[in-house]
Amino acid sequence: MKLACHEMETSCLIIGGGPAGYGAARAVAREGCPAILVERHGFLGGMGTAAGLSCYLNHRANQVDLSASVYREFVQMQEKLNGHYYDALAQADFFDPEIVKHTMESALLNSPVTLLYHLLLSSVTQGKDGWVASFVGKGAITRIRARFIIDATGDGDACALAGAEMTHGRRMDGKTQPMSMVVQLGGFRPAVWKAAGHRLVGGRYATEGDSLSAEIARARASGKWTVPRENIAMFWSLPTDPTRVVINGTRITGLNSCNPVETSQAEIEGRRQAREILSLFQSSVPGFEKSFLLQTGPQIGVRESRRITGRATLTESAVRARVIPESSVMLCAYPIDVHDPDGHGTQFESTRDGHVYGIPWECQLPVALENIAAAGRCISATHEAAGSFRVMPTCMGLGEAAGTAAALAYRKGKRLHDITGSEIRSRMDAARAAIGAPKLERLFPFEKRSEAVSAALFSVS
Ligand SMILES: Cc1cc2nc3c(=O)[nH]c(=O)nc-3n(C[C@H](O)[C@H](O)[C@H](O)COP(=O)(O)OP(=O)(O)OC[C@H]3O[C@@H](n4cnc5c(N)ncnc54)[C@H](O)[C@@H]3O)c2cc1C
Numbered sequence: 001m002k003l004a005c006h007e008m009e010t011s012c013l014i015i016g017g018g019p020a021g022y023g024a025a026r027a028v029a030r031e032g033c034p035a036i037l038v039e040r041h042g043f044l045g046g047m048g049t050a051a052g053l054s055c056y057l058n059h060r061a062n063q064v065d066l067s068a069s070v071y072r073e074f075v076q077m078q079e080k081l082n083g084h085y086y087d088a089l090a091q092a093d094f095f096d097p098e099i100v101k102h103t104m105e106s107a108l109l110n111s112p113v114t115l116l117y118h119l120l121l122s123s124v125t126q127g128k129d130g131w132v133a134s135f136v137g138k139g140a141i142t143r144i145r146a147r148f149i150i151d152a153t154g155d156g157d158a159c160a161l162a163g164a165e166m167t168h169g170r171r172m173d174g175k176t177q178p179m180s181m182v183v184q185l186g187g188f189r190p191a192v193w194k195a196a197g198h199r200l201v202g203g204r205y206a207t208e209g210d211s212l213s214a215e216i217a218r219a220r221a222s223g224k225w226t227v228p229r230e231n232i233a234m235f236w237s238l239p240t241d242p243t244r245v246v247i248n249g250t251r252i253t254g255l256n257s258c259n260p261v262e263t264s265q266a267e268i269e270g271r272r273q274a275r276e277i278l279s280l281f282q283s284s285v286p287g288f289e290k291s292f293l294l295q296t297g298p299q300i301g302v303r304e305s306r307r308i309t310g311r312a313t314l315t316e317s318a319v320r321a322r323v324i325p326e327s328s329v330m331l332c333a334y335p336i337d338v339h340d341p342d343g344h345g346t347q348f349e350s351t352r353d354g355h356v357y358g359i360p361w362e363c364q365l366p367v368a369l370e371n372i373a374a375a376g377r378c379i380s381a382t383h384e385a386a387g388s389f390r391v392m393p394t395c396m397g398l399g400e401a402a403g404t405a406a407a408l409a410y411r412k413g414k415r416l417h418d419i420t421g422s423e424i425r426s427r428m429d430a431a432r433a434a435i436g437a438p439k440l441e442r443l444f445p446f447e448k449r450s451e452a453v454s455a456a457l458f459s460v461s
Helices: 020-029 069-080 096-107 159-160 191-196 213-221 260-284 318-319 383-389 392-412 421-434 451-457
Strands: 002-017 034-037 054-056 084-087 091-096 113-117 120-126 131-137 140-151 166-168 183-186 207-211 231-240 241-248 292-296 306-308 328-332 337-339 347-349 357-360 372-376
Touching: 002 020, 002 131, 002 392, 020 034, 020 069, 020 096, 020 113, 020 392, 020 421, 034 140, 054 392, 069 084, 069 091, 069 096, 069 392, 069 421, 091 096, 091 231, 096 113, 120 159, 140 159, 140 392, 159 166, 159 306, 159 372, 183 260, 260 292, 318 383, 318 451, 328 383, 328 392, 328 421, 337 383, 372 392, 383 392, 392 421
Parallel strands: 002 034, 002 140, 034 113, 140 372
Antiparallel strands: 054 091, 084 091, 120 131, 131 140, 166 306, 183 241, 183 292, 207 231, 231 241, 328 357, 337 347
């Protein structure tokens, strides 16, 4: 049997339908640029749905909401379906993955964006008038010609296949933050949890971070805990049903998520660790005595893998120095949060004092390639800086920036890197203003730094 070949053409090809891909797709749709979004799973949401992570972390600094308009609109969509609550202590929005899938997809239907599911990217080549990307799916190869590509695969697959210079994990040894299998338990009893003296958000939802160290130490001593971590990173009730609780507490070290053999091992180890999570919660956490395993995955959670080498690179120094360069397209307030690649704890630098830094557009543009941009987790950054900007509201905003840039380039007949960060920000600020949010330019000083200072902080290529 020979595989059929489907040929398609568009202006902007978005590869990956996670927070970044969705942000890009909503932005190109808003700006009226024809686009195709390709996703290897049968639904949108990326780690937020495929890995079951329904906690979208901090995008506020001193009460100022830094999120871009697509994320704000996304929160409103969940609220309308009673699929959202906010916890000020955790500084996080909590959603229901099924509602996320539904709202993301609905927002893109009847727009200039065509959705294609179940296709895995296999090659990217330079064609006569732009890029040609090939995808493998059941029964067919799909070949798509596009002027612009937005790589929102998390792993930088499109940029890597196009020949971009890439990095993987941390500079000294290429090791990455560990993967984690996210676990969902049913049968939690919030009333029992509350009676034991614990907090319920809005009188309904349990949320806890960095917890259960003593219980884990006891379980480890009795041989019932072999997971290489000393606490549970986070657990939270689902907004649609507080008796269902999502737990981010497994840890799989030393495996490469861009290698299918190692990813298979990670999935299997993640499900083994899920049984230990269930047993720990049943035996040690009030309200979970009668809980049961509802779901793992559907896929292992990947925190870190490949990133592009961009025209600028976001560094740890730039994050710490709280620099907001003139070409910033997104602001981020989340601290550096790096789970040790070898499983020895987590570097978490709590910042509740209005820590804000900017992410320049040049971090999304691979050196030496034209008309292809990265969005989300695979932009150009060091391991430590990536530990900060990787949260989903920021990744969605980076997607929105790339989609806005592609639409501007399409309209003006320009190349992607001819569009400036301030042009993109001004369009994104207009979209924020249209939904009643203050313009970021009015709230934060976007600096014009000397080239030397910028080069030192952003390792400009
Ligand atoms: C265990 C864990 C806990 C986390 N906790 C939080 C948290 O509490 N709050 C928070 O905000 N963030 C959290 N994060 C970080 C956050 O989930 C990610 O950084 C974020 O989802 C990255 O968004 P993205 O769109 O860049 O990539 P992804 O979410 O990874 O989406 C990439 C998409 O591209 C698709 N894709 C990949 N390769 C291909 C291909 N070759 N062809 C076609 N499609 C492809 C994937 O299927 C996926 O849908 C966590 C991450 C992990 C792993």
